Amino acid sequence: MLLQIDLQAEEPIYTQIMHQVIEAIAKQELKPGDDLPSVRSLASDIGINFHTVNKAYQLLKQEGYILIHRQKGVVIHPDGVERATEAFYAKLRKKVRPLIAESICKSVTKAEWERICATIYEEIEPEEEQ
Structure with missing residues (x-):
């Protein structure tokens, strides 16, 4: 997954990560069950603190976009995103x-x-x- 992070932007990095993952799901570039990089791997690839990626992933999990498994890693929610409420x-x-x-x-x-x-x-x- 290729993210375009702007370190100088007003928008926090964790928000940029969230928005780009959600957009990739919307565009069907990421599909239910697809793997995402681990927190540490993505942080290392981007060159940011792993807590920043962890915050983005936790918020994505809260909103039902991803699942985080200790053994399986991070995946796009296999059931897809729930419809608007x-x-x-x-x-x-x-x-x-x-x-x-x-x-x-x-x-x-x-x-x-x-x-x-x-x-x-x-x-x-x-x-x-x-």
Whole structure:
């Protein structure tokens, strides 16, 4: 798994790891049951503290994206990711709300916002197999 970590970014490294793993699952680059590197291996590959990777993995585990086995290692959840619940929609609204408010302050129109969201969605959504 190839991660693009920006050590100078405002976003914490553990968040970058989480977001990239989730995006890889969304794009079906990582599939249920696929192995991920161990905490120590990934930390060594990236050149960061293993506690940072451990934090990302623990949060991914909490949210149901991965399983961590002492003997088998780290794997993408074999049953796949559970479908969106009302709690997820509440979390989504809470995260998007400040971005929309900031966009309105900067005169981004609703149409522009929808176009940006649609473009990003299409970039991430996996291609239909034919």
